[in-house]
Amino acid sequence: MIKILLADDHNLVREGLRRIIEESEGIEVVAEAENGRDALQLIKEHKLDVAVIDLSMPGIDGLEVINILRETNPELPVIVLTMHEEEQYVVRAIEAGAMGYLTKRSAAEQLVSAIKKVHGGSRYLTPEAAELLALRLATGTRGQSPLDSLSTRELQVLRRLAMGRTNREIAESYCISIKTVDTYRLRILKKLNLRNNADLSRFALQNKLIEG
């Protein structure tokens, strides 16, 4: 049985989540917390396999809990469960040390598999979040990479162009116009002092934006 902690300040949601987990096999909710402090306390008291923690909680919020856990319980995989769907949150959470990230909206369908996957030692991320994370990791050591001059969106476009995606595909992925994609491409070329997409690919490989 996978023993988990559910931390969410909202009872209704917590109940719903617990029911989903209880209905599945192999996962058991051993503790429930409605704020960060309780969660940390419960994690101390119980031997847990996975902690599912809401980002927005009164008092110590989710990110702080993760930060603390990274010191106290580095082995405990944490899944962040949040109302926030913005990728910026995902990145922050993963950077803080979370192994998985789930929006509450997709919890009904994905929570169980996420817990299992995390328990199994893997990260659980949406493709978009994964990509962002990859980009952040690539630019990780700030102030030394030529990538620093690029904005997040430019990094995204650069990576996809390097992966051989067409402008149209990229435009569709980010819900922007093809023309905007082209403008990003030109800006990237200019900023990086490159000439064409082949150069872009080479640059992306060298800087570990994509894998060879």
Next chain:
Amino acid sequence: MNLRRTLLILSTMAVLSAAIGGYLYYSSLINAAYLEANRQADMRVVMIEKTLSSFLSENLKPVRTLASTPEISFFLTTPNLKIQEKTNQTLDHFKESLGVDVCYIMDKKGLTVASSNRFSDDSFVGKNFHFRPYFQQSMQGAAATYLALGYTSKKRGVYRSYPVFDLNNEEIIGVAVIKDSIDLIEQKLGVHEDEIVAVIDPQGVIFISNKQEWLLKIFSEINLTNKSLISESRQFGSGPWEWTKLREISPQTYTATEGTTYIGHKTDLEAYQGWTVLLLRNQDLLRKALAGPFVRVSGLVILLFCLIIGVTVLFLYKRASSEIMHRKTAEKALTESEERYRSLYNKTPAMLHSIDKEGRLLSVSDYWLKALGYNLDEVIDKKLTKFYTENSRKHAEEIVIPNFFKKGSCSNIPYQFIKKNGELINVLLSAISEKNSQGEIVRSLAISVDVTERTKTEEALRQAKEELSQYSRELEDQVQERTKEISKAQAQLRRLSASIMENQEKERAAIARELHDELGQVLTALRLETVALRDQVGSIAPPLSERSDRMCKLIDNTIDEVRGMAFRLRPGVLDDLGLVDALEVYTGDFERRTGISCFFESNTIPAISDAIATTAYRITQEALTNVARHANASNVEIAIKKEGTKLILSIIDEGEGFDANLYEPEGLGLAGMRERASLAGGTLKIISSPGTGTSIKFEVDL
């Protein structure tokens, strides 16, 4: 007197004096020559007399010889043919050898008994000449000479006689006579053509002369009375002894009827009692003769000299004349200028005066008199200071006037004049000095400007200014007070505004959180249940499952709505993750919604206050809203950077822009943006012009 006329007269006189001098010199020369000529004439007349005398006494010895010839005595005592022949021969011999006219012998009765002209028609033989004085004298025993017209021959001659004695030399028995022709003498006199020599007897008869028509005429009018005596003496024939018509107009000067003037030189003829020799010279011819050489030589020189003097004088006169004209013009100009000056002095509407070293008024302008109300004779020669007030007088006499006569000028000295009617006027006096040729200051030329009105006006002005400044101070105080109040009100307003905004933000944040967290959580819970329901009934009752699915989608839409609403109110990411993430999310969302490419850039931004973050976020929001609504732009660049201690946010589009200098279009919320920027302690710059897009820059100190 007219200088030019004087000059003309002087010139004329110069020429005249030169001419007169020349003339005098000339005439003195002539005169000297004339005197010399007269002296020479005097000498000449003596010479002529000498010649005449010698001629007249020439044959005295021969006649004596003749008279003492024995045959003549014989002949007279005892005449016979033989002795007569001998006597005649002797007479002829004497006549021939002496070259005389005739030689003859008279007896003691005066009868001519023998003569050398016995054969001629006018033979003297038989003629009795006892009336002749020479006969009578010789009969007395003396030798005699006599000048007379021949009684028989009618020829003028000089008679020389000598008594003839008898052989015993005791008795005079006759007289021997040698008569010589005067004509010869006249030829020998050697006079000039323009000279007349006349030998005049005591009765005034001209006996010898080179002027033939004068012969035997009476020279002087006064002698015409002697005619009877002349006739009686039978010396000069029978007359008629006319007058020569010569008048003695002055001593030695005579005029003839034809107008000729003669100068006479007289001398007595020696041996002829009463006879005179007269030399007459034609005055005109003489003058001509004398002047001639002078006119030829000196005359030319004098003429030339006069001419040169004349020309020089003329030239000098011309020069002087033009100089005079020049001076006259200058003088006229000077006079006019002086007149103008005088007129200016008198008519200038300014108080002008002059004082001498004693401070007495030498002159004043009409305006001066008018200003003070005096007449000219009431002020001239009076002390200037007499017209001053006591203070002014003291000041002037002790300080200003002594200084003025040292320095030569003074300016803007304030004085007070007392008018005749007792009123006072204030003046400012300025003066310059006039110096004499030694450079001493002799008088002043002063102008006094009446500043009474000015002083009054100035005083009034000063008072008005004072009042105005008082008023202005009061006004200023009021304004300051009002300004303070307004500032206070403004500050209150700003605080209010800031507080309103802050509250608004707070409220928005609260509502957004409420929506997002509470409603969102509920919806999430609902969704969880719905999904559970769907999964549980899915295999049993598919239609229910479908409916559950629809519900699920409906819930999803609602969640999106709620999230959107919350985001628009205030994005949680701004509070949770900070400004950069919030702007990234917002610009990404903006790009998706509008299709306008948003290029967002940022560098590392440190933690910033909520207020600044909110302001920057709202400004970006407002600016991008404007871009979407008005700019018609396809690109917009958003950059947030930290530069030094400043946070700089810029939103730059390449759209249509607007003329930021002319107006700020309403509805763009620019005023609101400014207000926000200002409340956050920052500045907002809006740069825009039609066609080049808009740049909005927010700067704030961190």
